[in-house]
Amino acid sequence: xxxxxxxxxxxxxxxxxxxxxxxxxxxxxxxxxxxxxxxxxxxxxxxxxxxxxxxxxxxxxxxxxxxxxxxxxxxxxxxxxxxxxxxxxxxxxxxxxxxxxxxxxxxxxxxxxxxxxxxxxxxxxxxxxxxxxxxxxxxxxxxxxxxxxxxxxxxxxxxxxxxxxxxxxxxxxxxxxxxxxxxxxxxxxxxxxxxxxxxxxxxxxxxxxxxxxxxxxxxxxxxxxxxxxxxxxxxxxxxxxxxxxxxxxxxxxxxxxxxxxxxxxxxxxxxxxxxxxxxxxxxxxxxxxxxxxxxxxxxxxxxxxxxxxxxxxxxxxxxxxxxxxxxxxxxxxxxxxxxxxxxxxxxxxxxxxxxxxxxxxxxxxxxxxxxxxxxxxxxxxxxxxxxxxxxxxxxxxxxxxxxxxxxxxxxxxxxxxxxxxxxxxxxxxxxxxxxxxxxxxxxxxxxxxxxxxxxxxxxxxxxxxxxxxxxxxxxxxxxxxxxxxxxxxxxxxxxxxxxxxxxxxxxxxxxxxxxxxxxxxxxxxxxxxxxxxxxxxxxxxxxxxxxxxxxxxxxxxxxxxxxxxxxxxxxxxxxxxxxxxxxxxxxxxxxxxxxxxxxxxxxxxxxxxxxxxxxxxxxxxxxxx
DNA sequence: CGGCTCACG
DNA sequence: ACGTACGTGAGCCGG
Numbered sequence: 313x314x315x316x317x318x319x320x321x322x323x324x325x326x327x328x329x330x331x332x333x334x335x336x337x338x339x340x341x342x343x344x345x346x347x348x349x350x351x352x353x354x355x356x357x358x359x360x361x362x363x364x365x366x367x368x369x370x371x372x373x374x375x376x377x378x379x380x381x382x383x384x385x386x387x388x389x390x391x392x393x394x395x396x397x398x399x400x401x402x403x404x405x406x407x408x409x410x411x412x413x414x415x416x417x418x419x420x421x422x423x424x425x426x427x428x429x430x431x432x433x434x435x436x437x438x439x440x441x442x443x444x445x446x447x448x449x450x451x452x453x454x455x456x457x458x459x460x461x462x463x464x465x466x467x468x469x470x471x472x473x474x475x476x477x478x479x480x481x482x483x484x485x486x487x488x489x490x491x492x493x494x495x496x497x498x499x500x501x502x503x504x505x506x507x508x509x510x511x512x513x514x515x516x517x518x519x520x521x522x523x524x525x526x527x528x529x530x531x532x533x534x535x536x537x538x539x540x541x542x543x544x545x546x547x548x549x550x551x552x553x554x555x556x557x558x559x560x561x562x563x564x565x566x567x568x569x570x571x572x573x574x575x576x577x578x579x580x581x582x583x584x585x586x587x588x589x590x591x592x593x594x595x596x597x598x599x600x601x602x603x604x605x606x607x608x609x610x611x612x613x614x615x616x617x618x619x620x621x622x623x624x625x626x627x628x629x630x631x632x633x634x635x636x637x638x639x640x641x642x643x644x645x646x647x648x649x650x651x652x653x654x655x656x657x658x659x660x661x662x663x664x665x666x667x668x669x670x671x672x673x674x675x676x677x678x679x680x681x682x683x684x685x686x687x688x689x690x691x692x693x694x695x696x697x698x699x700x701x702x703x704x705x706x707x708x709x710x711x712x713x714x715x716x717x718x719x720x721x722x723x724x725x726x727x728x729x730x731x732x733x734x735x736x737x738x739x740x741x742x743x744x745x746x747x748x749x750x751x752x753x754x755x756x757x758x759x760x761x762x763x764x765x766x767x768x769x770x771x772x773x774x775x776x777x778x779x780x781x782x783x784x785x786x787x788x789x790x791x792x793x794x795x796x797x798x799x800x801x802x803x804x805x806x807x808x809x810x811x812x813x814x815x816x817x818x819x820x821x822x823x824x825x826x827x828x829x830x831x832x833x834x835x836x837x838x839x840x841x842x843x844x845x846x847x848x849x850x851x852x853x854x855x856x857x858x859x860x861x862x863x864x865x866x867x868x869x870x871x872x873x874x875x876x877x878x879x880x881x882x883x884x885x886x887x888x889x890x891x892x893x894x895x896x897x898x899x900x901x902x903x904x905x906x907x908x909x910x911x912x913x914x915x916x917x918x919x920x921x922x923x924x925x926x927x928x929x930x931x932x933x934x935x936x937x
Numbered sequence: 938c939g940g941c942t943c944a945c946g
Numbered sequence: 947a948c949g950t951a952c953g954t955g956a957g958c959c960g961g
Contacts, residue, residue, distance in 0.1 A: 588958045590941060615941065623942060660943065664956055688953050692946085699955045702945035710944095731946090786951030794951080847950085854952045858946095862953095886946045886953090 313338065316506050320513070321469035327383040327509030329500075336397050339377075339384045343401045346379060352437065354378050354409040354515035355402065357420045358508050360495035362682070362697065364419050365553065365674040372424035373499060377401055378512030385508050387499055388424075399425045402432060409519045411460050411511070412440040414543035415684055419550060429551060433544035439463070439515055441539050441686065442522035445531050448689045449843055455689075464514045467521040472514060475507035535839040539686060542866045545873050546683040546693065549881050553680035554700075554892070555715040556673050557928065561666055564713060568662035575655035582648040587655045594620045596648055602630055607642070608796075627653045636706070665710045668698035679714075683884065685866075690859040691840055693884050701885050705933065712930030712937065716892035723880075723891040723898060724932050725905045725922040727864060729754055730887045731783050734860045735853075737916035738837070739819035743812060745916055755779060761812040762805050774802065778809050782816055783857050785850040816853075823852045837914075838863045861887065864909075864918055871908040877901070890929065898924050 313335040316327040330339055346353050358374040360367055375398040376385045386394045402408070402421055410417050413436045414429070422429045440458050449455025456466050464472040482503050483493030497504050526536065576587055582600070584592045597604075604612035604620050606629055613621040630649035634640050672679045679698065687694035695701040703710045716722045727733075732754050736744035747757040759767040759775035767775075777795035781787075788806055792799040810817050827834040827844050834842040834852050840863070842855040865884055872878060872889075880901050883890040889909070893901035902922035909920035925931035 586959075588942085590959080592959095617940070619941090621941090656942085660957070663958090664944075668956085690953060692953060694954055696955060699944080702943090702955065704944065705946095781951060784951035784953095787949065789949095790951050850950060851952065858953065861946095888946080 314500075314505065316502075316509055318506075318510070320464075320472055320517070323381070323517075325381050325383065325510075325513045327378070327385065327506070327513070329385045329505045329509070330387060330394065330397075333393050336386075336393070339386070339397065339401075342382065342384060343377065343404060347404050347406055350406050351379050352407045352409050352516065352519060353401075353405050354411075354512040354519075355405075355413075355417060355421075356410065356508065356511045356515065357417050358494070358504070359420060361491065362416075363672065364416075364423055365678070365680040366672050368675065372420055373495075374504075374508055375425070376508045376512045377405075378509065378516055380513065380516045383509040383512045385505060389499060395425060399427050402427045406435060408432065408436045409515055410436055410438055411515045411518075412458075413438040414540070414547040415440070415682070418544075418547050419680075422547075422551060429544060429547045433540070433547065436540070437519060438540060438543065439518045439522055441543060442519070442526060442536065444686050444691070445536060445539065445841065446522065446525055446529065447841070447843060448686065448691060450689070453689060454845070455843065460511060460514055460518075463518055463522075467525075468514060468517050473507070473510065475510055478503060478507055529841070531841065532839045538838075538866065538870065541873065542869055543685040545869045545878055545881070546685040546884065548878050549883060550680050550683050552879070552882065553674070553678040554882050554929075555717060556669055556677055556679050557713050557715050558670070558673065558677060561669050561713045564709065565662055565666035565670065568658045568666055571658035572655050572662060575651045575658065578651035579648060579655060582651075584648065584652065587652045588659070590615075590619070590622055593622045593648075593652055597622060597630065597646070600646060600648060602646060602649075622652075624653065661704065661710060665698065665703060666713070669713055672697055681883070688858075688862075690842065690855050690862060692858060692862045692886060693865075695883070700883060708930035708933040710930075711933055712928045714929040716927050716929075719894055720892040721895050721898050721927060722925040722929050722932060723893055723902045723905065723922055724925065724929075725889050725891070725902065725909055725920050727861075727887040727909060728919045728921060730861045730864055730918060731857050732779055733916050733918055734857050734864065734913065735783055735816065737914040738856055738860060739815045740914070741813050741815045748916055758809070758812075762808045770797070773797075774805055775809075778802070778806055781806075782809070783854060785820075785852075785854050820850070820853045823856060824849050827852055836860055836863070860913075864913065865889070867911070868909040868920075871911075872905065875904055875908055877904055877908065880905075 314329040318325055330336055356376045357372055360371050373389045374385055375388055376383060386398050388394050414433055418429045418432050421427045421432055443458050443463050447455045451457035451462055456462055461474040480490055483490055488496050579587050582596050584596050586592055613626050615621045627649040630646040631653055632639055632643050632645035681695045681700045682697050684694050733748055755772050755776040759772040762775055763771040774795050774797050777791050781791040788799055788803045792802040823834055832844045834856055836856055836859045840859050842859055844852055880891040880893045882892050902924050906920050906922045911918055923932055926937055928937050
């Protein structure tokens with residue numbers, strides 16, 4: 313047994329690394345004592361990386377257990393006797409703490425220790441969830457951050473070592489890249505061991521401090537219970553994953569690579585050797601006489617830093633294409649703009665989607681995209697590796713690669729205009745509530761109020777744009793740019809909107825004042841704390857609406873859990889839930905999901921509509937498979 | 938690693 | 947005093 317010790321904030325700690333099977337005896341005795349006294353024990357795992365499912369056996373290297381003063385580390389990769397001891401401890405301990413437990417370690421334990429997500433999550437407290445309930449912002453945004461290091465510095469000891477950064481420095485000294493360091497650093501490296509032990513000591517000490525802070529801030533306990541449950545449901549979705557059509561994806565990858573190369577060669581003929589270099593592209597286009605002025609605008613388009621802008625909108629205009637890539641015959645198409653556009657799209661779709669799918673597939677042909685259930689500052693979820701919340705929706709090509717299970721079909725269930733309804737509910741917008749209750753199309757209803765009974769399709773578009781704009785906190789200029797309508801008309805329409813829905817502006821003002829009186833933190837109706845940036849307090853409307861809409865999804869997931877529907881769920885996508893169900897049960901499952909996503913929010917009906925597709929996700933976007 | 942671009946809701 | 951479009955993940959370039 314190797315011994316480490318140290319001190320944090322004047323409080324000593326001791327850590328022990330199990331080296332031989334005999335060393336497991338003191339570990340077991342310690343675990344029994346913790347279990348008997350029902351002392352919370354922090355658990356952490358060290359792995360070869362983040363690909364829990366695609367890596368294969370040997371992924372889990374070390375497992376650590378610790379309370380506020382004592383910790384043990386087990387060398388899982390040294391043999392099954394250690395795996396079994398870790399699994400036993402995880403099962404017998406009545407109260408565990410993890411940092412990002414449901415987001416990572418619960419999945420690792422489930423897959424590599426054989427202790428299920430359901431079993432551990434039922435008794436786990438996640439310090440990352442607690443921390444986000446105090447402040448959801450990342451460090452970049454002015455928050456505490458949700459990493460163990462940042463939280464420890466604030467809540468435990470400013471001098472607590474940065475174990476992540478420390479490890480990266482070790483990797484560097486061993487001439488290992490960061491990505492391979494976690495897999496290749498020798499298990500008996502003293503810093504690897506010491507930091508592994510420290511992580512559970514820190515997590516243990518963090519928990520009571522975070523719990524006290526939450527209590528002091530008046531954050532309801534039920535909110536924490538709810539978030540732990542949502543996190544567990546998301547973990548269950550990650551575990552089941554989705555089937556990847558590998559043959560299709562390999563072909564897709566080749567086709568996209570071919571297209572990217574072909575159009576890159578065309579661009580090279582105009583002197584652009586790298587289509588992803590905005591500098592090269594703008595220079596070449598300038599040389600061809602392009603002025604970068606879009607129709608209806610007087611000045612060239614520029615980026616924030618003042619350079620000429622050659623983004624998709626600009627290039628599509630130059631290539632004489634509309635937003636759907638159809639020729640508009642308004643000018644002579646610029647062949648370079650066209651080639652750059654197509655090469656970039658094919659290249660991005662190949663690398664961000666096709667490559668990513670194939671590098672994340674497990675031995676059983678499934679991908680398990682990671683869901684962080686409260687990632688955004690509004691608590692919206694995010695999905696990574698691969699980012700399947702952001703697959704192209706205008707073209708079925710990419711979504712076609714993801715399949716329902718064998719014998720299943722895909723079901724997609726969307727909330728209907730959920731953010732508009734949430735706004736109506738939160739701001740108590742009388743006329744909107746009447747329209748929603750009557751089942752009217754909200755944007756047409758608004759268009760009628762703003763433009764009169766004879767409103768046109770164009771007017772409806774403007775009304776829709778203003779609706780979004782109000783939810784985002786936007787002004788006339790951006791709304792005009794988005795809708796393509798002249799700014800004067802948009803200004804008039806926005807003034808009229810404020811007249812017909814006076815509650816929206818009034819509520820926004822009240823929310824800003826409330827937040828101001830609460831140290832710049834808005835509190836949603838579920839109790840989520842939403843910190844505002846001092847210079848962007850107008851964002852309060854968006855934060856409250858976006859966060860409450862997110863809780864509509866969260867509440868629906870909990871209801872679906874009660875209804876036993878979680879095994880069918882595959883992916884949350886903000887206002888949509890993707891599911892896979894046996895063909896013969898699809899109607900029933902779809903109806904049940906729809907029911908769970910239908911409820912009343914402060915007198916406003918929140919409603920959802922399910923769509924049943926074929927086997928591939930792409931089939932819901934008009935494909936034939 | 939910041940800037941830019943682009944994919945989604 | 948005034949007005950401000952919101953939230954993500956990912957890849958590439960160039961310093």
